Amino acid sequence: MSALWRDPAGRLGVILFGVLLALAALAPLVLPDPRAQPDITHGTLLAPSLAHLLGTDHDSRDVLSRLASGGRVSLSIATGAVALSITLGALVGLVAGYAGGRTDAILMRLVDAALAIPRLFLLLLIVGVMQRVPLGVLIVTIGATGWFGTSRLVRAEVLRLCTMDFVRGAEALGAPRRRIVFRHLLPNVAGPLAAATTLAVGDVVLLEAGLSFLGLGVQPPTPSWGGMIFDAKPYIVTAPWISIAPGVAILLTVLSVNLIGEALERIAGREGLVA
Amino acid sequence: MTALLEVRALRVSFPATAGELRPVDGVEFTVSRGEFLALVGESGAGKSLTGLALLRLVPPPGRIERGSSLRLDGKDLLTLDSDELRRVRGGRIAMVFQDPGTSLNPVLRVGDQIVETIRAHSAKSAREARGRAEALLTEVGLGDAEGCYHSYPHQLSGGMRQRVMIAIALAAEPQLLIADEPTSALDVTVQAQILELLDDLRTRHGMAVLLVTHDLGVVAERADRVAVMYAGRIVEEAPTARLFAAPAHPYTAELLASLPRLRGPRAPLRSIPGAMPTPADWPTGCRFRPRCPRAFSPCTDDPPITSLGGGHQVRCWLAAPDSQAAP
Amino acid sequence: MTAWIRRRILQALVTFLIATTLAFFLMRLTPGDPLARLTEDKPLSPAAIASLRERFGIDQPITTQFVRFLSGVLRGDLGASIAYNGRPVTALIRERLPATLLLGGTALLLNFLLGVGIGVFQATRPGSKADRVLTVVSLASYATPSFWLGIVLATVFATELHWLPVAFMNEPYLVDAPFLERAGDTLRHLLLPALTLALVTFGATARYQRAAMAEALALPAVRTARAKGLPDWVVLWRHAWRNALGPMLALFGLWLPLLVTGSVFVEAIFAWPGLGTLAAEAIGARDYPVIMGVTILVSAAVVLGNLLADLLHRWLDPRLGAVA
Numbered sequence A: 001m002s003a004l005w006r007d008p009a010g011r012l013g014v015i016l017f018g019v020l021l022a023l024a025a026l027a028p029l030v031l032p033d034p035r036a037q038p039d040i041t042h043g044t045l046l047a048p049s050l051a052h053l054l055g056t057d058h059d060s061r062d063v064l065s066r067l068a069s070g071g072r073v074s075l076s077i078a079t080g081a082v083a084l085s086i087t088l089g090a091l092v093g094l095v096a097g098y099a100g101g102r103t104d105a106i107l108m109r110l111v112d113a114a115l116a117i118p119r120l121f122l123l124l125l126i127v128g129v130m131q132r133v134p135l136g137v138l139i140v141t142i143g144a145t146g147w148f149g150t151s152r153l154v155r156a157e158v159l160r161l162c163t164m165d166f167v168r169g170a171e172a173l174g175a176p177r178r179r180i181v182f183r184h185l186l187p188n189v190a191g192p193l194a195a196a197t198t199l200a201v202g203d204v205v206l207l208e209a210g211l212s213f214l215g216l217g218v219q220p221p222t223p224s225w226g227g228m229i230f231d232a233k234p235y236i237v238t239a240p241w242i243s244i245a246p247g248v249a250i251l252l253t254v255l256s257v258n259l260i261g262e263a264l265e266r267i268a269g270r271e272g273l274v275a
Numbered sequence B: 001m002t003a004l005l006e007v008r009a010l011r012v013s014f015p016a017t018a019g020e021l022r023p024v025d026g027v028e029f030t031v032s033r034g035e036f037l038a039l040v041g042e043s044g045a046g047k048s049l050t051g052l053a054l055l056r057l058v059p060p061p062g063r064i065e066r067g068s069s070l071r072l073d074g075k076d077l078l079t080l081d082s083d084e085l086r087r088v089r090g091g092r093i094a095m096v097f098q099d100p101g102t103s104l105n106p107v108l109r110v111g112d113q114i115v116e117t118i119r120a121h122s123a124k125s126a127r128e129a130r131g132r133a134e135a136l137l138t139e140v141g142l143g144d145a146e147g148c149y150h151s152y153p154h155q156l157s158g159g160m161r162q163r164v165m166i167a168i169a170l171a172a173e174p175q176l177l178i179a180d181e182p183t184s185a186l187d188v189t190v191q192a193q194i195l196e197l198l199d200d201l202r203t204r205h206g207m208a209v210l211l212v213t214h215d216l217g218v219v220a221e222r223a224d225r226v227a228v229m230y231a232g233r234i235v236e237e238a239p240t241a242r243l244f245a246a247p248a249h250p251y252t253a254e255l256l257a258s259l260p261r262l263r264g265p266r267a268p269l270r271s272i273p274g275a276m277p278t279p280a281d282w283p284t285g286c287r288f289r290p291r292c293p294r295a296f297s298p299c300t301d302d303p304p305i306t307s308l309g310g311g312h313q314v315r316c317w318l319a320a321p322d323s324q325a326a327p
Numbered sequence C: 001m002t003a004w005i006r007r008r009i010l011q012a013l014v015t016f017l018i019a020t021t022l023a024f025f026l027m028r029l030t031p032g033d034p035l036a037r038l039t040e041d042k043p044l045s046p047a048a049i050a051s052l053r054e055r056f057g058i059d060q061p062i063t064t065q066f067v068r069f070l071s072g073v074l075r076g077d078l079g080a081s082i083a084y085n086g087r088p089v090t091a092l093i094r095e096r097l098p099a100t101l102l103l104g105g106t107a108l109l110l111n112f113l114l115g116v117g118i119g120v121f122q123a124t125r126p127g128s129k130a131d132r133v134l135t136v137v138s139l140a141s142y143a144t145p146s147f148w149l150g151i152v153l154a155t156v157f158a159t160e161l162h163w164l165p166v167a168f169m170n171e172p173y174l175v176d177a178p179f180l181e182r183a184g185d186t187l188r189h190l191l192l193p194a195l196t197l198a199l200v201t202f203g204a205t206a207r208y209q210r211a212a213m214a215e216a217l218a219l220p221a222v223r224t225a226r227a228k229g230l231p232d233w234v235v236l237w238r239h240a241w242r243n244a245l246g247p248m249l250a251l252f253g254l255w256l257p258l259l260v261t262g263s264v265f266v267e268a269i270f271a272w273p274g275l276g277t278l279a280a281e282a283i284g285a286r287d288y289p290v291i292m293g294v295t296i297l298v299s300a301a302v303v304l305g306n307l308l309a310d311l312l313h314r315w316l317d318p319r320l321g322a323v324a
Helices: A002-006 A008-030 A063-099 A101-116 A119-130 A135-144 A148-162 A165-172 A177-213 A225-235 A241-270 B047-054 B082-091 B110-121 B126-139 B145-149 B158-170 B188-205 B216-222 B240-245 B250-257 C002-029 C036-041 C046-055 C062-075 C089-124 C129-143 C146-160 C179-217 C220-227 C232-248 C250-270 C275-285 C288-316
Strands: B003-016 B019-032 B036-040 B069-072 B093-096 B176-180 B208-213 B225-230 B233-239 B305-307 B313-315
Touching: A002 A008, A002 A241, A008 A063, A008 A241, A008 C129, A063 A101, A063 A135, A063 A148, A063 A177, A063 A225, A063 A241, A101 A148, A101 C002, A101 C288, A119 A135, A119 A177, A119 C002, A119 C250, A119 C275, A119 C288, A135 A177, A148 A165, A148 A177, A165 A177, A177 A225, A177 A241, A177 C146, A177 C250, A225 A241, A225 C146, A241 C129, A241 C146, B003 B047, B003 B208, B019 B036, B019 B047, B019 B208, B019 B233, B036 B047, B036 B216, B047 B093, B047 B176, B047 B208, B082 B093, B082 B110, B082 C220, B093 B158, B093 C220, B110 B126, B110 B145, B110 B158, B110 C232, B126 B145, B126 B158, B158 B176, B158 B188, B176 B188, B188 B208, B188 B216, B208 B216, B216 B240, B225 B240, B225 B250, B233 B240, B233 B250, C002 C062, C002 C288, C089 C129, C089 C179, C089 C232, C089 C250, C089 C275, C089 C288, C129 C179, C146 C179, C146 C250, C179 C232, C179 C250, C220 C232, C232 C250, C250 C275, C250 C288, C275 C288
Parallel strands: B036 B208, B036 B225, B093 B176, B176 B208
Antiparallel strands: B003 B019, B003 B069, B225 B233, B233 B313, B305 B313
16 A cells, blocks of 8 residues: 555545545535525526535536535446456456366356457447346446456466466465465455456446446436536536536546556556465 | 777766666776777676767666766767767667677568668668678678578577678678677577677778677687776786786686686686675775785775786786785 | 468457357346337337237247347348338448448547557656656546547537537538538548547557557667667667557557447537447437447457457567568
């Protein structure tokens, strides 16, 4: 962790992400409730002011607090989905890499084929058919379509580690396979895996925003950044801040997460092995 | 012979966690026109860096320190602007590197790599340049010049590749050829051929050769003069015959003594105890002192350079005129 | 060498087939009624529904459907569109494909120019302020949602400044105009969407290029090129960059999905008559055969792209024994 702070890009990422996180978490305490509609006739499309830092939208809801709520939604979707895909990816990667042979070949063929379909389309095939999915299903679906790349990554790492002496030594000593996987392989895969996790979070935020923009992701009235951009389209000339704010929010979130992820990659590349 | 290249007080430093390291620390020598000078030393003595410094090719973050002086025909190399430097590189001083396998561009044909050098330094047309390239390939001993011209480096053997590198170096007719361990990556039989080639080319073109090597044996036959380098400094410099016959510096003496001999009585191989220090651990005073069999009290200070006449110089207290040295 | 090519092509084919199978079963097994849209507005009699189901072949057991589908794909028949009243999906795709290729191709070119330029520039001054700023810029490019950028650019340059047209591919009144005029008009319409797409994808290119170039600049062969007194730009491009191309080819596998995914949004925003808008419309209309058809096509493109990248890599590096 301290290594992350020392890396200048990583530090920027952590700070940025921390600010965004704080905003999302603390917002409901400080800002007006996004769902309350105090002044329907007079409060719509107000420009940014001290009362409403980012103005109000067409339903006279405070944009900043909607942004914060939307952020909470997006981040919880992202964490849930990524947790699922990283776990699946790591499992499959470990199994394929360590078991080798037929299992490996079959698994990797499937992974290659799945990777041939761009993730958005995979999601369209599922979510597009189901239409208006509940949040939980959305998270699981996104998570279930995101593990392929991770499994490739983990498998490559495992293959590399298996040629090293400490693994061979453990096998020679008769260690059971489960022990080798969890005690020896997994800790050493943790580094690149952590980097992949943070990058995956950014990808999911973008993906979810896109889906919401298409009307397939988070359903109204739950706020989401993608949905906010879609809603703001008709008013873009008269009230540009409603469109700009969520876009910038997405940008900064994914940027901060990617800065962290890249820094983690650099750190993982430098450190030695855990035997 | 007139001086072609004068090197004075050359220092190359690299930043390190605890201050700066100076792998080349006050190197001085002169190369005369058409002369064959060998720069000899162990790995890590700083000789390769010295060679690179002459062309200002020291890899960053290393740099040549202020106060160093490099003069080619009287012209200061360190103050050249980029255009002039470009003309010097290849055109006045050329370099042949150690491993021809990695030093040649793998994606370009051999002929193209020679031609681009020719055209960078002269106004020849494409056809003229090609003709000259093929002539060069023949001159360096590659029988099938046209075949080689169209080949990629990986299609040639190690010895052939090194010949190609020499051909490239000759392309713009330099006055000085620096050869950095040109034979270390090659078979022993090929080594002799390459060295003979270098010598031939030298006489034919009136070109000076600076051979950087760790192999004293290689030096004996061909070099006019030898400079011995130890821990960033030149410790002895002399005409070859003189150096071999009467080495003045204990390090040189030990080096010569440790060469295995075919004739003479059988005896265990001699070696010098210990190892050459790295730039981070250089001792104060004479750097050879910890390993020197003849070290004595003045050696804790930097030894002066003494001239022993006949072009023989040595950096050692034993040769200094007014020191109390045991004979 | 040719044995390797054959094996690689076979491998690509197998991957494509598995992907197609995966897509088919994924869609079919997802809960949801393919005919829902049609029955949404006006309730149909059971007989009408039954005949519709028969028409679109949904009444058969799933294995039969799959076999029919797969043989159709191999024949080039991707089924019939539900929303477009039975028009063959292949025809719809063929109509829209050129527009997408034009957009994608232009975006790729812009992406390449930007990405390579920035990446090489960064590699020549590593650690400098410009380098660090550009790294953040590259990451920001990747982090920008394409649909948002499209909206912003369209609003600024088209709606507000009136410099460029807002949507579509041509102005309809130019239908009979001479070719040059029409071409120029198309170009004007092309600029914003292509720029949008390029701006959100160049970041990845720049990062890759920077890394590949940094490695290449450290090669002994580049040191030799400098020692030969060659001009800086020759050393940079002819020697260093040529050796950096290999690792860059891996980008093909990255570009294609990025470009394809981005097109869906960008085309929708700019009403560019391509596959992206087709897909977006199909989503809204729940036209599953069309969605499926586009997915299959896109997957084929990705597989093909990777194959080409591998073949190119072989060809570019004479050391691997290719037909140089």
